[in-house]
Structures are given as C-alpha cells and as structure tokens.
Amino acid sequence: MDLLQLRYFQTVARYEHISRAAEELRIAQPSLSRTIARLEGELGCPLFDRQGRRIRLNAYGAMFLRHVDRALSELEDGRRALGDARDTGLGRVGVASETLLTITHLLGSFRAAYPRADVRLHQSDAEEMERRLRAGEVDFCVASQPLAGPQFDAVELLREEVLLAVPLGHRLDGRERVAIRELVDEPFVTTRPGNWQRTLLDRLFAAEGLTPTLSCEGDEPGATQDMISAGLGIGLIPAMSRRLGTQSLVPVGWVRVDAPDCSRTLSLVWSRDTYLSEAALRFREFTTSRPFMTHRLPDPHHGRR
Structure with missing residues (x-):
C-alpha cells in the first residue's frame, strides 16, 4: 500500500x-x-x-x-517540524472555534504580539472540531462545550452566565428574571444542533419536560443577537456580548434566566500527542497566561483628542 x-x-x-x-x-x-x-x-x-x-x-x-x-x-x-526548522518565522498555528466573534480580539492581540506567526482560523461545530483535532488539521479549539477524547487536554478560559436577549419593547423587556416555563410559547432564534447555544437551549427545556419553539436556526451564533433585535424571536446570548457593548450597536433587552447552570464554559482544547510549532506553543502560553476578557485590541483612538 x-x-x-x-x-x-x-x-x-x-x-x-x-x-x-x-x-x-x-x-x-x-x-x-x-x-x-x-x-x-x-x-x-x-x-x-x-x-x-x-x-x-x-x-x-x-x-x-x-x-x-x-x-x-x-x-x-x-x-510541519521540518518546515518550522527551516522557516525564519515561528511556524503556523491553526485554531477552530464555533463562532469567530468569540476569538476575534484574542487572535488580533496575538498577531500584534507575534507578527511572524502564521495564524489560520476555522469555524466549526463541536463534532467538526473533534475531527479536525484528531486529524491534525488544527492545533487548538476554543470550545464552548466538552470535546470527547482521552487524548485531549483542556484549560478553562472563561465561565460566564448566559442571558436571555429579547427585542426592545417585548413583554419581557425590563424583567429582572424569567423562568423557563414562561418561555414555552416564545419563538427562539438559535443555532443548529451541534452548537453550544442549541445544546444549552435544549437542555434547559428538557429539564422542565418541555421543547422550545424555534423560529430560526442558523450556523453563525454571532448573528443571533442581530436577528433578535430585528424582532424574529428571543434567544440565549453569553454575557460577554453585553459586557463588550454590542447592545449599543444591536439593541436588545437582557433578562436573567431562572434556571440552574444557565452558563457556558469556554475552554482551549488540544491533542497532547500532536506536534506543536513554536507559534502554537506561544499561542497556548499567550491565551492561558491572562484572563480571557483582557485579550482585547488597543483602542486606536485612545489618547487622540
């Protein structure tokens, strides 16, 4: 053969x-x-x-x-090892994530710190991320749900609350908290099965013996807030979006969900048996050495008045 x-x-x-x-x-x-x-x-x-x-x-x-x-x-x-050995740069690092918005600032600040690193980004759901890791197509996954595999190592980057986003003027706009049973007839904007938002939504409803009503299923979790703001339904959005100020660009109302563990855990995952280039090693150290939310690009207008 x-x-x-x-x-x-x-x-x-x-x-x-x-x-x-x-x-x-x-x-x-x-x-x-x-x-x-x-x-x-x-x-x-x-x-x-x-x-x-x-x-x-x-x-x-x-x-x-x-x-x-x-x-x-x-x-x-x-x-890859031979290529890194003869390359004058740091080599390549491949990263997969369920949504590109989650790691935009992280990759931007990494590129600013290590301009000689060749960074490749892939958008994948959990199943595809597992396959890419096993096949060596990527070095790391930034995952919002566990990836199965005894050969995988992971470091938690962020644990955050997930909020319910509603269109402005919605009957729930202005509420402090809401129970899952109050949402049984509400249309949800969410992602297709395999993405963390859909997994969390199905789990929260299943815990109450209920099934959510879906108005829209998409492939890009980052687009959910835009569709909610347009009045297409309500949906689950990580608190990160509220802290980053996206509500000023895509206005929605925010409500806490009265359910246990309505949260997501963001982890950096890699295969311990796979070769890592110098760029990949520096990316891992860069990503895990500080709180995830501090990986922000500097404001280009800071200091300009």
Missing part, C-alpha cells in the same frame, strides 16, 4: 460516500473506487459495507482508520 491509498481511504471513510470523496480529492469516481478496492485486496478484507450506491465503514474499516489517522498525523507532524 502507498501513502496516496491511505489518504484516499481516510477521505472516503470520513464521507462514507464515494462521489463526495472523489469531489474533494478532485479525482474521477471510478479511479477512487478502484484504489479502495486494491487497498482492500492488499489487506485481505473489506473495509466498507456496500448497499447499492451507499457505503458504510465496517468494523475492519473503523479499526484500520484509527491506525491510518495516527500514521498520517505523524507524517504531517514531521512535515
């Missing part, structure tokens, strides 16, 4: 779909099918169960994939 076969197998295993994998790899579908068939012939067992046009990774394939992931990750680590 050769390296190309292993990369093809890894991609097909991820999609469990030959045509989608062929599209990403930019090769013809019949050629990809023949490559997988040759690999299975060399290994002496099928790696996929085939049902018409659909394929599913079987037990043999799942076992083999774990070893392929580790092998390709080691090779990628070696390539």
Whole structure:
C-alpha cells in the first residue's frame, strides 16, 4: 500500500460516500473506487459495507482508520517540524472555534504580539472540531462545550452566565428574571444542533419536560443577537456580548434566566500527542497566561483628542 491509498481511504471513510470523496480529492469516481478496492485486496478484507450506491465503514474499516489517522498525523507532524526548522518565522498555528466573534480580539492581540506567526482560523461545530483535532488539521479549539477524547487536554478560559436577549419593547423587556416555563410559547432564534447555544437551549427545556419553539436556526451564533433585535424571536446570548457593548450597536433587552447552570464554559482544547510549532506553543502560553476578557485590541483612538 502507498501513502496516496491511505489518504484516499481516510477521505472516503470520513464521507462514507464515494462521489463526495472523489469531489474533494478532485479525482474521477471510478479511479477512487478502484484504489479502495486494491487497498482492500492488499489487506485481505473489506473495509466498507456496500448497499447499492451507499457505503458504510465496517468494523475492519473503523479499526484500520484509527491506525491510518495516527500514521498520517505523524507524517504531517514531521512535515510541519521540518518546515518550522527551516522557516525564519515561528511556524503556523491553526485554531477552530464555533463562532469567530468569540476569538476575534484574542487572535488580533496575538498577531500584534507575534507578527511572524502564521495564524489560520476555522469555524466549526463541536463534532467538526473533534475531527479536525484528531486529524491534525488544527492545533487548538476554543470550545464552548466538552470535546470527547482521552487524548485531549483542556484549560478553562472563561465561565460566564448566559442571558436571555429579547427585542426592545417585548413583554419581557425590563424583567429582572424569567423562568423557563414562561418561555414555552416564545419563538427562539438559535443555532443548529451541534452548537453550544442549541445544546444549552435544549437542555434547559428538557429539564422542565418541555421543547422550545424555534423560529430560526442558523450556523453563525454571532448573528443571533442581530436577528433578535430585528424582532424574529428571543434567544440565549453569553454575557460577554453585553459586557463588550454590542447592545449599543444591536439593541436588545437582557433578562436573567431562572434556571440552574444557565452558563457556558469556554475552554482551549488540544491533542497532547500532536506536534506543536513554536507559534502554537506561544499561542497556548499567550491565551492561558491572562484572563480571557483582557485579550482585547488597543483602542486606536485612545489618547487622540
């Protein structure tokens, strides 16, 4: 078997779909099918169960994939280590986050402190972040919910209250607190399953034996406040948004939710077995050495009068 076969197998295993994998790899579908068939012939067992046009990774394939992931990750680590060794800069650091707004100031201040670092940012939900970490596609995830994996290490960056945001003039605007049962008929603006806002909303309602009414599901948690302000519904917003002053640009009313643990914990997560460039090591130290909310870009107008 050769390296190309292993990369093809890894991609097909991820999609469990030959045509989608062929599209990403930019090769013809019949050629990809023949490559997988040759690999299975060399290994002496099928790696996929085939049902018409659909394929599913079987037990043999799942076992083999774990070893392929580790092998390709080691090779990628070696390539990056060589690149860092000959590079005059600090190397590359890849970061994934559920919402880009959460880490905009952090990455901006890091780039200002280390201009030679090559920073790459990816927006991903929790499932995609886990996959990217395991595959070595990113060095760190800034996650608002736990990522599963015994090989992952994590440092808590921030624990904050999550508030209910309502349009100005809404019946709850001006209330100090509200119970979940009072929200049963209210339309919620939230994210798709897999993002922390949706996970928290479903958990809070499930604890009361209820199901939330949804008016909008999106992929960008940072857009929720804009839609609430426009009157499309109500939603859960981290207290960070209120402290950063976004309400002056996107006005909403803020209400505390009378429910236990209506909060989120923001963590920096990485794989302990993956090579970290000098840029990645400095990013970890930079991120964890001070309170998260202090990672702000300086005001360019400060001192100008």
